[in-house]
Amino acid sequence: MLAMIIVAPLAGFLLNGLWYFFVQSSRGAKKAGSTSTGLLATAAVFLSFVAALAGHILLLRMPSGARVIEQKLFGWIHAGGFALDFVLRLDPLSSLFCLVITGVGTLIHIYSIGYMSKDSTPGRYFAYLNLFCAAMLLLVLGASMPVMFIGWEGVGLCSYLLIGYWHSDILKAAAGKKAFIVNRIGDLGFVLGMFVIYRHIGSLDFFAISSGVSSAVGAGMPVVAASLLLFAGCVGKSAQIPLYVWLPDAMAGPTPVSALIHAATMVTGGVYLMARVSPMLMLSSGAMLVIAGVGAATALFAGAIAFGQNDIKKILAYSTISQLGYMFLACGVGAAGAGVFHVITHSFFKALLFLGAGSVIHAMGGEQDIRKMGGLRGAMPRTFITFAAAWLAISGIPPLSGFFSKDEILWRAFSSPFGGRIFWAAGMLAAVMTAAYMTRLFSLVFLGGGRASVRVHESPATMTVPLFVLGALSVAGGFIGIPGMSAIGHWLEPVLGQTQASRPGIGHSAEWVLLASSAAVAAAVVWVTLKFYEKPARAAGFRQKGRVVADVLENKFYIDELYGAMLVRPLVAISGWAWKKIDDGMIDSAVLCAGRISIAAGALARKLQTGQLQAYALAMLFGALALIGYLVHGLG
């Protein structure tokens, strides 16, 4: 049954892919709409959702300590003492991820039917999208690290294919390459971490790792090394400092792809891995400190950049990076459950934000600059109302979903033995930034007077219905993790272990104080920012006054330029040198030299061939004499 979850989208990929390959791309084929392929792909993911739901219900019926469904598909690698089977495993953690992936995935597939209706190769698009779902499900269902790694690489491949989906645009193709290459750096960490774990624990199965790590190794160097190496993999996949640079560029892909892959699912793969190995991470407070620090820094850094951006999708991309930083902060303070909770609520409201942005871009005829939008409230009421729900959710206004998950993380950052006031303060500051830049975005796009030069129209129902479903989830999704009765925390306990007790001296009342204060702060920031952007002239004047800061933010702290100068250009220079000197100069010239020698030898030998019959006869005479001499006298 677990295989069904993966096989369904895989079958959709094969059908759509083959259909595209043999029918749609053939010469003279009629330009096909996206409806038939889209429906097929949607049906495949929906089937997978039903299977995931069935698995979830089966888990619910089991006693809470034994909620595991395993399925061994086949024996995979048996070499020497190393044996590895291809096992899928559904437990509370992977079940939640499966539901999110297939649920949000289904909605985004439906949305894509409308969004891609004018595309010329929808078969290819939906085939990639289905393949992505299959790979992502394999990532979360794999019971051991190598199985997970197949999915891990598979989602990277699909991300590359979909970012560069419009590959005739050289910039978009380059963005795809950038994503792929930056991810490779992280993947190296993943693989090395896998080696360290196998070396010291002797198994790559996640259950065996969790149980083996405490008894066999203790909190020695191997645990720290493995934790940090795996974290490096997550840094690449989940776009944390310093490898976050690929995610903003990934917005070159179609907007539903940004929603599904680069907001809701793939980029949370790193958080999944961190949660999966959290029993190991807990053993090393040093590694935890690094993870929490990187997460907090990313949340702040990306939040600041998001404030300076003007491209609607870029803002959402940096917002995603910032929120992912939040999730890593949670993992780093030993509250992986809170991180997973935020993954879920974030996937709802961030997918909704992206889809809403896609709806806006669709309506504006491809315009992505928020300074050229405005007053879309009247023209696009459905998009407006759903986007507003997502905006309030991400800003942390109670009782929407984002408030609960964000607050859970802030509380854990404050109270956990791994946490501290500094992490709480960083998270709070990031929350303030989030509320501010999201309100700026919302205000510039939907409120105020119209600055649009095109006639905007509301999107078709295939696009707005998913918006409403996600809107409902964004509003209500937080109730799975209300403080005090945290359903999701109890659900994940068998996998992640008991929730860490608070540091001594922090009472339960503190939680309510923090809760109330963060709600108040979020509301205040939203209100102030709304007022501020009511008059665009005032905002422009403010920007003029702080021009230096604004320029730095708009140019993303010049990080891309810095990487260009520090890494890319030296690499290009070294490559150029190696090409000119080593390849051209040494290897090629050695090959050419061999060629020249044989040409020269040939030129010499050609002189022997005069064409004179009698010269040949003379040579024959000498040959015959030599032969006779040999026969008569021998060599002596």
Next chain:
Amino acid sequence: MKIDPWMVQALAAGIFMIGFAGVLVRRNVIAMLMCVELMLNAANMSFVAYAWQHADMAGQAVAVFVMAVAAAGAAVGLAIVVSLFRALRSADTGGITLLKE
């Protein structure tokens, strides 16, 4: 004077060398063909002499074969010479380097 087999062999060797020298030094293609015939007949003489010496008729049979093949060879050779002459207006080997191509 009694004729010994070695005398005949010596004569055959002499004629062969004369023929070979002719092939090497003569520039005229027809003269070269004649010299080839000379070499063939020297070989024939050698065969016949050995047949006589060993009282074995196989040598004589080979000599008859060689004569037949030589006749065919001469016919083909002369035909080549004729077409060569038609093509190049000359029968001088010094100017013919067609084998080089």
